[in-house]
Amino acid sequence: MLDKNGIAKRIAQELEDGWYVNLGIGIPTLVANYIPDGIDVTFQSENGLLGMGPFPTEDQVDADLINAGKQTITTRPGSVFFDSSTSFGMIRAGKVQLTVLGAMEVDQNGDIANWKIPGKMVKGMGGAMDLVASAENIIVAMMHTNKAGESKLLEKCTLPLTGVNCITKVVTNLALLEVKDGAFVLKERALGVTVDEIKEATAGKLIIEGEIPEMKL
Amino acid sequence: MLDKNGIAKRIAQELEDGWYVNLGIGIPTLVANYIPDGIDVTFQSENGLLGMGPFPTEDQVDADLINAGKQTITTRPGSVFFDSSTSFGMIRAGKVQLTVLGAMEVDQNGDIANWKIPGKMVKGMGGAMDLVASAENIIVAMMHTNKAGESKLLEKCTLPLTGVNCITKVVTNLALLEVKDGAFVLKERALGVTVDEIKEATAGKLIIEGEIPEMKL
Amino acid sequence: MINKVVANAEEAIEGIESGMTLMLGGFGLCGIPEKCIAALAAKPEIKDLTCISNNAGVDDFGLGFLLKNKQIKKMISSYVGENDEFERQMLSGELEVELTPQGTLAEKCRAGGAGIPAFFTPAGYGTEIAEGKEVREYNGKKYILEESFVSDFSIVKAWKGDTKGNLIFKATARNFNPIMAMAGTITIAEVEELVEAGELDPNEIHTPGIFVHRIFEGKNYEKRIEQRTVRG
Amino acid sequence: MINKVVANAEEAIEGIESGMTLMLGGFGLCGIPEKCIAALAAKPEIKDLTCISNNAGVDDFGLGFLLKNKQIKKMISSYVGENDEFERQMLSGELEVELTPQGTLAEKCRAGGAGIPAFFTPAGYGTEIAEGKEVREYNGKKYILEESFVSDFSIVKAWKGDTKGNLIFKATARNFNPIMAMAGTITIAEVEELVEAGELDPNEIHTPGIFVHRIFEGKNYEKRIEQRTVRG
Numbered sequence: 001m002l003d004k005n006g007i008a009k010r011i012a013q014e015l016e017d018g019w020y021v022n023l024g025i026g027i028p029t030l031v032a033n034y035i036p037d038g039i040d041v042t043f044q045s046e047n048g049l050l051g052m053g054p055f056p057t058e059d060q061v062d063a064d065l066i067n068a069g070k071q072t073i074t075t076r077p078g079s080v081f082f083d084s085s086t087s088f089g090m091i092r093a094g095k096v097q098l099t100v101l102g103a104m105e106v107d108q109n110g111d112i113a114n115w116k117i118p119g120k121m122v123k124g125m126g127g128a129m130d131l132v133a134s135a136e137n138i139i140v141a142m143m144h145t146n147k148a149g150e151s152k153l154l155e156k157c158t159l160p161l162t163g164v165n166c167i168t169k170v171v172t173n174l175a176l177l178e179v180k181d182g183a184f185v186l187k188e189r190a191l192g193v194t195v196d197e198i199k200e201a202t203a204g205k206l207i208i209e210g211e212i213p214e215m216k217l
Numbered sequence: 218m219l220d221k222n223g224i225a226k227r228i229a230q231e232l233e234d235g236w237y238v239n240l241g242i243g244i245p246t247l248v249a250n251y252i253p254d255g256i257d258v259t260f261q262s263e264n265g266l267l268g269m270g271p272f273p274t275e276d277q278v279d280a281d282l283i284n285a286g287k288q289t290i291t292t293r294p295g296s297v298f299f300d301s302s303t304s305f306g307m308i309r310a311g312k313v314q315l316t317v318l319g320a321m322e323v324d325q326n327g328d329i330a331n332w333k334i335p336g337k338m339v340k341g342m343g344g345a346m347d348l349v350a351s352a353e354n355i356i357v358a359m360m361h362t363n364k365a366g367e368s369k370l371l372e373k374c375t376l377p378l379t380g381v382n383c384i385t386k387v388v389t390n391l392a393l394l395e396v397k398d399g400a401f402v403l404k405e406r407a408l409g410v411t412v413d414e415i416k417e418a419t420a421g422k423l424i425i426e427g428e429i430p431e432m433k434l
Numbered sequence: 435m436i437n438k439v440v441a442n443a444e445e446a447i448e449g450i451e452s453g454m455t456l457m458l459g460g461f462g463l464c465g466i467p468e469k470c471i472a473a474l475a476a477k478p479e480i481k482d483l484t485c486i487s488n489n490a491g492v493d494d495f496g497l498g499f500l501l502k503n504k505q506i507k508k509m510i511s512s513y514v515g516e517n518d519e520f521e522r523q524m525l526s527g528e529l530e531v532e533l534t535p536q537g538t539l540a541e542k543c544r545a546g547g548a549g550i551p552a553f554f555t556p557a558g559y560g561t562e563i564a565e566g567k568e569v570r571e572y573n574g575k576k577y578i579l580e581e582s583f584v585s586d587f588s589i590v591k592a593w594k595g596d597t598k599g600n601l602i603f604k605a606t607a608r609n610f611n612p613i614m615a616m617a618g619t620i621t622i623a624e625v626e627e628l629v630e631a632g633e634l635d636p637n638e639i640h641t642p643g644i645f646v647h648r649i650f651e652g653k654n655y656e657k658r659i660e661q662r663t664v665r666g
Numbered sequence: 667m668i669n670k671v672v673a674n675a676e677e678a679i680e681g682i683e684s685g686m687t688l689m690l691g692g693f694g695l696c697g698i699p700e701k702c703i704a705a706l707a708a709k710p711e712i713k714d715l716t717c718i719s720n721n722a723g724v725d726d727f728g729l730g731f732l733l734k735n736k737q738i739k740k741m742i743s744s745y746v747g748e749n750d751e752f753e754r755q756m757l758s759g760e761l762e763v764e765l766t767p768q769g770t771l772a773e774k775c776r777a778g779g780a781g782i783p784a785f786f787t788p789a790g791y792g793t794e795i796a797e798g799k800e801v802r803e804y805n806g807k808k809y810i811l812e813e814s815f816v817s818d819f820s821i822v823k824a825w826k827g828d829t830k831g832n833l834i835f836k837a838t839a840r841n842f843n844p845i846m847a848m849a850g851t852i853t854i855a856e857v858e859e860l861v862e863a864g865e866l867d868p869n870e871i872h873t874p875g876i877f878v879h880r881i882f883e884g885k886n887y888e889k890r891i892e893q894r895t896v897r898g
Contacts, residue, residue: 017667017668018668020876038667039667040667040668042830042875042876044876045606046536046537047461047464047606047609048461048606048608049605049606050874050876051830051868054665055663055664056663056664056665057665058664061659061664062605063463063658063659064464064465064593064605064606064607065606066461066462066464066606066659066660066661067606070461070463070660070661071661072659072661072663072664073663075868077862077864078828078829078832078863078875079868080868080871080875081603081605081608081868081869081871082874083540083603083608083609083610083611083612083613083640084488084536084539084540084609084610084613085537085540085543085544085780086780086874087537087540088536088537088538088540088541088780088781089541089779089780089781089848090848090874090876090877091537091781092537092555092556092780092781093778093779093780093849094781095876096876121525122533123513123514123515124511124512124513124515124533125512125513125533125535125536125563126512126513126536127535127536127537128535129538129557129558129561129563130535130536130537130555130557133555133556133557133558133559134537134556134557134781160561160562161560161561161562163559163560163561164559164560165560234435234436235435235436237644257435259598259643259644261644262838263768263769264693264696264838264841265693265838265840265841266837267642267643267644268636272895272896272897273895273897274896274897275896278891278894278896279837280695280696280839280889280890280891281696281697281825281837281838281839281889282837282838283693283694283696283838283891283892283893284838286893287693287694287696287892287893288893289891289893289895289896290895294630294631294632295597295598295600295632296636297598297600297636297639298636298637298639298835298837298838298840299840300772300840300841300842300843300844300845300872301693301720301769301772301841301842301845302772302773302775302845303548303642304769304772305548305549305768305769305770305772305773306544306547306548306549306616306773307548307616307642307644307645308549308769309548309549309550309769309787309788309789310546310547310548310616312644312645313644328792338753338756338757339765340745340746340747341743341744341745341746341747341765342744342745342765342767342768342795343744343745343768344744344767344768344769345767346768346769346770346790346793346795347767347768347770347787347789350788350789350790350791351549351788377793377794378793378794379793380791380792380793381791381792381793382792541782548773549787549788550773550785550786550787551786551804551805551807551809552785552786552802552804553777553782553784553785553786554782554784554785555781555782556781570784572783572784572813573783575783577783577784581804602869603869604869605869636837637834637835637836637870638869638870
């Protein structure tokens, strides 16, 4: 079973040299801590920055330099600032190679729900709807089940959708799955997790072909 | 009767302090030479400049600094460069207060034709269609008649249109006319030109109300 | 000669009336026009405002001041957390909220400021955002038709500006400011440093002065940080 | 590690094939990618190109080289004068020409590069440009629906660039370059000065490097002037 850092670490293995990547708030943010050696990845922050660096030291803090989570940050050499329409221009045009997002639910058709729970205070979708409607490569990082122990990998999302047919992969505390042809295809098990446990925790259609290897972190 | 400089001079009297102005190629360009004292006008060049100045001296010539007529130019203090989409953004959004254009024909509905003669080599509309479709205040600067002596102020344009219902004023070698409610309204006569001469040279509906004053240049 | 320079925020906001639509730049509290917001809060008789702003401030800063005064009738935003008074007014029905995907919000401002009344975007297709909107397919992908925004007043904050209204923004404080500046019937810019025309490099200006109608230098910017995050 | 820097124009244009759609920056001869155009002209086997460019060069410079070689099947431009060979090929039917209002051309590139497949614009309403296009009224004004452009390769010219592909343009040589850079499936940038990542101020960059896939420094730019106009 993986913790949040483990999920981030596994997703980081998907990164390829030269990619531009947008990381959502929560677990996705942690991915930046595990970039494999020898590859160069540029992080996009949709509030108007390419080339996001780590958090600042006390004396580097600049109120005019924040990420999409409104946290103070720094830049890396070769970074660039731009306005919000240019930022979402590059997102919509598919220039960002990978988007990593959290989710409340995903389903076997690649639909995702992560912005609204009816009856609860709705804070808004921020840039999530633009990101999921635009990116060709979207990985969801989340726990396999919710606090009540119910599966978050469904046949059909029950919550209001953020986007449709858009999720390509899901990495949870239990497994790595691809979303393909109306099903979750199990690709890897987390350390010490059995296929039966994953079956148990997955409500949507699950495809298990051959031996499922354990993740290497 | 006015020459080209006279037409430009009369149009320059229409300028108001603080206006942004786009001048087309030909007679309109001359308007920049007659800005009334005490007012500040900023010229927009649709290839990406606000704050166009006069032609350069030999040693100021810069291949990277041209106007929409592809002539080398200079800038004034407070000028700014931008890309072509921003340039036409400000034009379409109506931020340019006055556009001055040449024309082959205009008609009493405010339609204008100035880009194409069937059967002749067509060079293109450049930015003219965007300008006439966008500006709220468009003055046409042209000769009242063509080389064959035929009126260029028509009931209906015969040449392919550049834009419809868009011309607000016409200044010719003979007169200043407003285009209003489907007619040319005669406002001023050029020096030494009679109302009858203007009537004679105007094919479209012409409205003459009261005494028509002579232009003051 | 026409002078775009005004003395202060009070003078800059003259003409803003109840019922108007305002655009306000900023992302979270970064790059917000804090002087003009304070000046508006000092005139609680200006009410029923529709505010287009990516966020709605916090309880005791930014648009939170206007919310506390109940000067805002409707917010058009992409994300509105971090504000208890906002939540209270929204749940009680006092405040109307129109949530818009962030990229669509940005494009609606940019399009409005570029004379484009409507455009197709993929964001929100298949979701409740698309309800009642026209759907069209291009190259096998579905898009929805969105209409653009213009404001009665756009209020932006820049780092440097000149007397012609040209603006330069700093770092991520740029965000929505340039595109909202484009979309204002009247655009007000407050800047940290106001210089004479000619002192800014024409190649380095982010917002051409043609989009800016009033400008002033604000003093003592607080620039509050919402999530001060540092490493050890 | 991935390296966007290529040695020269020959290397930069690798992969451009007959039948492709290219965008080429520049206004007249100002800001055109003269090195890449020369490299393309040196490969006359690349034919049937569709070129999106505001203008079509002159007889002996810029796109005129490709026209002379009959490498261009179709031009999409707003203004195509100043070129005898162009006129000859167009009148004889060898060359197809699609004339587009300049602002619409610019917006089609910008929209394509921003993932917006179509938009409404007033330019050309009531003219032959609007024939067959959808008309819609917004706020009492008529607009036509235009579809955006993307290219197989966009070729742009900048003043300065860095190894990450970030670009800065000079004066009015900016023109169509930044928006065409956005709309390229592959975008090639030739620059007068190439520096290391980190040497350009991130606040002063016009084109973010994400839009640029290949970059090189060109030597000895001719920068021909079309209308050298001086005052006494």
